[in-house]
Amino acid sequence: MPIRIAIVGYGKIAVDQHVPAIQGNSEYQLVAAVSPRPPQVPPPVPVYESVGAMLQAMPGGVDAIAVCTPPSARHPIVAEALAAGLHVLIEKPPAATLGEVEDMVRRAHAANRTLYAAWHAQHNDGVDDARDRLAGKTVTRFRIEWFEDVRKWHPGQDWIFAPGGFGVFDPGINALSISTSILPMPLFIRQAKLLVPANRQQPIAVSLDFGDNLSADFDFRERPDEHWVIEVDTADGEQLRLSEGGTRLAVNGAEVKVSGIGEYPSIYQHFAKLVAANQVEVDVDPLRIVADAFMAGSHQTTDAFDF
Amino acid sequence: MPIRIAIVGYGKIAVDQHVPAIQGNSEYQLVAAVSPRPPQVPPPVPVYESVGAMLQAMPGGVDAIAVCTPPSARHPIVAEALAAGLHVLIEKPPAATLGEVEDMVRRAHAANRTLYAAWHAQHNDGVDDARDRLAGKTVTRFRIEWFEDVRKWHPGQDWIFAPGGFGVFDPGINALSISTSILPMPLFIRQAKLLVPANRQQPIAVSLDFGDNLSADFDFRERPDEHWVIEVDTADGEQLRLSEGGTRLAVNGAEVKVSGIGEYPSIYQHFAKLVAANQVEVDVDPLRIVADAFMAGSHQTTDAFDF
Incomplete structure (x- = not known):
């Protein structure tokens, strides 16, 4: 059935x-x-x-x-x-x-x-492999850059800059959901800077400092080099680079062949297993990091933004 | 020993x-x-x-x-x-x-x-009694008013308006800590309005809407009527009023005699019991409500504030 x-x-x-x-x-x-x-x-x-x-x-x-x-x-x-x-x-x-x-x-x-x-970015093909490779390791550097042009991906979506709309955290939380899923240690904010357009309520750019050489930058503004990259260096000298939102994985500069059934097919495969067992699976860590950034961060006003 | x-x-x-x-x-x-x-x-x-x-x-x-x-x-x-x-x-x-x-x-x-x-306000003499009276009841109205003059209670404390300083949530979280402790149902934010002075980072006044006739107002601005009051009406027609920060309790307008050893003596009595059993006791609910207000609330600019 x-x-x-x-x-x-x-x-x-x-x-x-x-x-x-x-x-x-x-x-x-x-x-x-x-x-x-x-x-x-x-x-x-x-x-x-x-x-x-x-x-x-x-x-x-x-x-x-x-x-x-x-x-x-x-x-x-x-x-x-x-x-x-x-x-x-x-x-x-x-x-x-x-x-x-x-x-x-x-x-x-x-x-x-x-x-x-469901955090769809966690279901990208490179994510499981990255998690396996990082298990038990010591992270010496961690860096997220999530730069996407809001005009291109969310044209006219004013709600994204309204209260509860998350601003640039809407894409950025995808990077956080990958990060909390692959990192072998907890991730929590030490300092945050939120740039909010003068005519808006939610940030258009965010810098997060997790201490210990761990950081993230999210930016919604137009730029020549959109990218969605997570880099992790470990104490044993390995560097992982997840790019294109987690679909590609490179280790020490060499592309690793990853395979999977894709984000949403994977989500539904997993949901069916949970349903069969009446299980609850809710990872709140990415949202908790965003809430902490709003609470403890410095809110700065920047240029007005219109679509 | x-x-x-x-x-x-x-x-x-x-x-x-x-x-x-x-x-x-x-x-x-x-x-x-x-x-x-x-x-x-x-x-x-x-x-x-x-x-x-x-x-x-x-x-x-x-x-x-x-x-x-x-x-x-x-x-x-x-x-x-x-x-x-x-x-x-x-x-x-x-x-x-x-x-x-x-x-x-x-x-x-x-x-x-x-x-x-330790949430010291939870140790005020009226709090245990209020919790006992509300157990198992249906709350039909809940209202916090926490109005204190920041110049009087935090003179010159600029840190309170800096990132991580919490602004008016610094006293307001005491009211939230009492509320999450006495209410027979969970409390979470539906809407929030944060008024931030033009020259500061943290709110000087906050309105919280928890839905279902449950609300809170915190205000740090000077006013003739400082007060720290929590009122709870229940479906059986009873009204509880905790005043003076939780030290006094009235039921249907009549003062109830409450007793206790005081906030900090009670905190240390409880801590000794936890230490004897190596127990961890951390109530994050009040802080979670504050984080949610920062994340989902509307941030509005108000008059500059100087001590």
Whole structure:
């Protein structure tokens, strides 16, 4: 019996990634979509305005939902779905606050249902290999550079600079999710600098200092050299370089052949295993680092930004 | 055998509260103080410049430390003390970031030593009684008003408005620590507004919305009516009012006689029990709420502030 799954929040990420990953995995059957407004791309399944309307129309017909709404809308959706006995997969970042995430976890345990906070970047092909290579080693230098042009990747998406929108942490948290997953030691902020455009609420560029030669820079501003790179040097003289967001891995300058089934297929493969065991898997570390940066960091004003 | 304890960070709170609480409890012996600069009020025990210098001068002579430094200085001190086999009590808030707190907890478990994050406001005389009265009840309204004049209570303390200084969350987190301790349900932020003076980094006034008729206002600005009040209404028609920071409790308008030994004596009584069992007790909920407010809240600029 496949897992009958509905997608809640039928936007770009649902269409581009979730639908093909679900349709490409025989453990799932896509049965519905939930969207308060008619989706721009019509889904191949019935659309309901809310989770409640779907549950009423399809009693006993849905086993799980994948939540692809903006983070700040997720908590009530997840609470309702878990209370109705559904398993839940949530896109990254899991919610707008750590408190909401903790409450979701409590509810999942109380309902004895799966809650899986999927960090898609952790499922890139180079990540498992990097983690294996770093296990038990001493890191002597660690560096993230996550430079992407917000106009190119998020054209006109004003919400990303509104409260709860995360600003440049929206892509940056992907790098953090890889880092907390591969590093053999905990990662926590010592100092942070957040550059916030004069006309916005959320940072357009961030520098994070984790102490001990560990640092990260995220930048949303236009530049000639977009890149998404994580470098790790270890005490035994090895240098790992994850590039293109974690899809490529080089060791001491030489490309390593990595293989995998791709980010979203891997996410859904893992979710099926969790569902079979009613397991909860929620990694809050990346979101905790972001919250710490907001709390302890220095907030500086920079040039106004318009799309 | 009393617990031989040293105070690290010998400022106002150490002199006013920790020394008398330690000296008034026969389970403890105050044996040293640590201060990088000569303390303004000379302690009744030898002073060392660092924990390391103290450990070298008094090998095997110290069982525990009480850390009263500013939050951002604590992590390395706590790490060093735990590694040396000492038990650790830390003032509120436990650190500048959630990541540092988590790492301290890991280290305490690894060292099999007590780490106690003391929230002094939780030890006020009215708090236990309020918690007992609220157990198992449904809260229909919850309101914090924490209005104190920063010029009166923190004269000239510029650090409080610097990154990591917490601004009005410095007193406000005391209210949150009482709230998370007495409420029968979890508390997490839905919306937050942070007013930051144009010439400062940290908020001078904060509004927190926890949804469902639960809210808090913290204000550091001068006003005629300073007060520190928490009100809780329950579905059975009872209203609790904790006032004067939690020292007084009224139920349905009638003052309830509360008793206790006072904040800091109660903290040290509890710490002795934890030390006897090598237990770790770290409540991160108040700090998590503050981090969430910084991350998901709306940051607004208000009038410049000078002491």
